[in-house]
Amino acid sequence: MSRGPDLFGSYVPGTSFLHRAPLWAKALGILAVTVAVAAAPSWPVPAALSALLLVSGSAAGVGAREWWRGLAPALPVLVLLALYHVLTAGAAQAADVVLTIVVFLVLTRVLMHTTPLPELLDGVVWLCSPVRLIGADPERIGLAVSLMLRSIPFIVGAVGELRDAVRARGLRPNPVVLVTPAVIATVAYAQRTGEALAARGFD
Amino acid sequence: MPSSPGAAALVCSGVTVTAPSGSGELTLLRDLDVSVSERRAVVVGLNGSGKSTFLRLFNGLVRPSAGTVTVHGTDVARDVRAARRRVGFVFTDPLSQLVMPTPVEDVELSLRGAGVPRGRRRGAALEVLERVGIAHRAEHSIYDLSGGERQLAAFAAVLAVEPDVLVLDEPTTLLDLRNRGRLMELLEGLPQQLLISTHDLGLAATAPRVLVLHGGELVADGPPRQVVTAYQGWCEHGFPQEVRP
Numbered sequence: 001m002s003r004g005p006d007l008f009g010s011y012v013p014g015t016s017f018l019h020r021a022p023l024w025a026k027a028l029g030i031l032a033v034t035v036a037v038a039a040a041p042s043w044p045v046p047a048a049l050s051a052l053l054l055v056s057g058s059a060a061g062v063g064a065r066e067w068w069r070g071l072a073p074a075l076p077v078l079v080l081l082a083l084y085h086v087l088t089a090g091a092a093q094a095a096d097v098v099l100t101i102v103v104f105l106v107l108t109r110v111l112m113h114t115t116p117l118p119e120l121l122d123g124v125v126w127l128c129s130p131v132r133l134i135g136a137d138p139e140r141i142g143l144a145v146s147l148m149l150r151s152i153p154f155i156v157g158a159v160g161e162l163r164d165a166v167r168a169r170g171l172r173p174n175p176v177v178l179v180t181p182a183v184i185a186t187v188a189y190a191q192r193t194g195e196a197l198a199a200r201g202f203d
Numbered sequence: 204m205p206s207s208p209g210a211a212a213l214v215c216s217g218v219t220v221t222a223p224s225g226s227g228e229l230t231l232l233r234d235l236d237v238s239v240s241e242r243r244a245v246v247v248g249l250n251g252s253g254k255s256t257f258l259r260l261f262n263g264l265v266r267p268s269a270g271t272v273t274v275h276g277t278d279v280a281r282d283v284r285a286a287r288r289r290v291g292f293v294f295t296d297p298l299s300q301l302v303m304p305t306p307v308e309d310v311e312l313s314l315r316g317a318g319v320p321r322g323r324r325r326g327a328a329l330e331v332l333e334r335v336g337i338a339h340r341a342e343h344s345i346y347d348l349s350g351g352e353r354q355l356a357a358f359a360a361v362l363a364v365e366p367d368v369l370v371l372d373e374p375t376t377l378l379d380l381r382n383r384g385r386l387m388e389l390l391e392g393l394p395q396q397l398l399i400s401t402h403d404l405g406l407a408a409t410a411p412r413v414l415v416l417h418g419g420e421l422v423a424d425g426p427p428r429q430v431v432t433a434y435q436g437w438c439e440h441g442f443p444q445e446v447r448p
Binding site: 010011012013116117118121122146147149150192193195196197198199200201202203 | 262263264283284287288292294296299300301302303304305308311312313315316317321324325342344360361364
C-alpha cells in the first residue's frame with residue numbers, strides 16, 4: 001500500500017527553535033494565529049501570517065518539496081473556492097478565504113514537522129482531560145486523533161491504488177464506480193486497525 | 204500426542220468457532236482439544252484451514268462459539284485484558300499492525316498502553332528497536348521501510364511490553380530470504396513461548412512440535428520430522444478426512 005498524499009507531514013528530528021519549543025508554547029502560538037485570522041479585517045493578515053509561517057517552517061527544515069506535497073492535494077479545492085468567491089464576492093474576499101486555509105495548512109505542517117506524535121498525543125490527552133467528568137476517556141480521544149492523522153493519507157492512497165488497478169486493466173477510472181471498492185477498502189482498513197489495537201490491549 | 208494441560212500452557216478445550224455465512228453458518232474450527240506447553244510450536248495448514256482463527260483465540264480476537272480457551276491458566280473469555288497482557292500478537296501484514304507514523308512512535312504507543320511513564324518511553328522504545336536491529340530506521344515513516352523492516356517494527360511494538368507468549372501469524376510470508384533469516388535468528392533468542400502459523404516448512408522444521416489443521420480440525424500433531432513429511436504427502440495426495448466415507 002502506498003502512503004498516499006502527504007497531507008499533514010510527519011515529525012522530522014531537528015534542533016531548530018520550533019523543535020525545541022515546548023508543546024504549550026506551540027499551542028499558544030496556534031491560538032494566537034487563530035485569533036489573528038479570525039479578527040483580521042481582510043486578506044493582508046492571513047497573507048502575512050502565511051509568509052511568516054513559511055519562513056519559520058523553512059527555518060525548521062521544511063523543504064520546498066515537503067511544502068508542495070502538503071499544498072498540492074488542496075490546490076483543486078482552493079482554486080474552486082477562489083473562483084466561487086471571485087464571482088460572488090470579489091477578489092479580496094477570495095484571497096481572504098484561500099489564504100486563511102493556506103495559513104492552517106502551513107501551520108499544521110510546521111507543527112507536525114517539529115513535534116513528535118506521542119508528544120502531540122500527550123497534549124491532546126491533557127487538553128481533553130475535563131471529559132473525565134462526563135465519564136469519557138481522554139486517552140481514547142488522543143488515540144483517535146493520532147489514528148485519524150495516520151488513516152487519512154492511507155485511505156487516499158488506497159483510492160489511488162484502486163484507480164491504478166482500473167487503469168492497468170485498460171479501463172477509464174470512473175469516480176462513481178470507484179466509490180464501492182473504496183468504501184470496502186476503507187472499512188477493511190478500519191477493521192484491521194481495530195483488530196490490531198485490540199490485540200495490543202487498546203480496546 | 205504431546206498434550207499436557209498445565210499452568211504454562213495454551214489450552215483449547217472443546218473449541219468450536221462458527222461465523223455467519225450467507226443464510227447459514229460456516230464452521231471455522233470444530234471441537235478442538237489441544238494443549239501447547241512447548242516453548243515453541245508451529246501450526247501449518249492450507250489457506251482457509253483455520254490457522255489464523257486458531258491463533259486469534261489466544262488473544263481474544265476470536266471468541267469460540269463453544270468450548271474454553273486458557274492462556275497460562277487465564278480463561279480468555281473471562282479476562283480478555285489479562286490474556287492480552289500475556290499474549291503478544293504479530294499479524295501477517297505489519298501495515299495492519301503499525302498504527303503510528305514511525306517505528307519509534309508505534310513502540311511508544313505500546314509502552315504508553317503498558318503504563319510506562321512518559322519520560323522513559325522514548326529511551327525504552329529505542330532500546331527495543333535496537334534489539335530487533337532497526338534502531339537506525341526508528342524515525343523513518345513506516346511507508347519508507349522495507350517489508351522486512353516493517354515486520355521487525357511490528358515485532359518490536361509487541362516485544363516492548365514483554366508478553367509471556369508470542370503468537371505470530373505467518374511471520375515470514377512477506378519476507379525475503381535475508382529478512383527471514385534475521386527474524387528466525389531473533390525468534391531463536393527469545394525467552395517467550397512462541398506459537399507460529401506458517402506455510403514455511405523450513406520454519407516449521409525448527410520447532411519441537413508441529414500441528415496440522417485442515418478444514419478446522421486438528422489432523423496431525425507431533426514432532427516435525429513425521430508431521431511435516433505427512434503434511435507434504437497430504438498436500439499432494441489428499442488429506443485424511445477427505446478420504447473418510
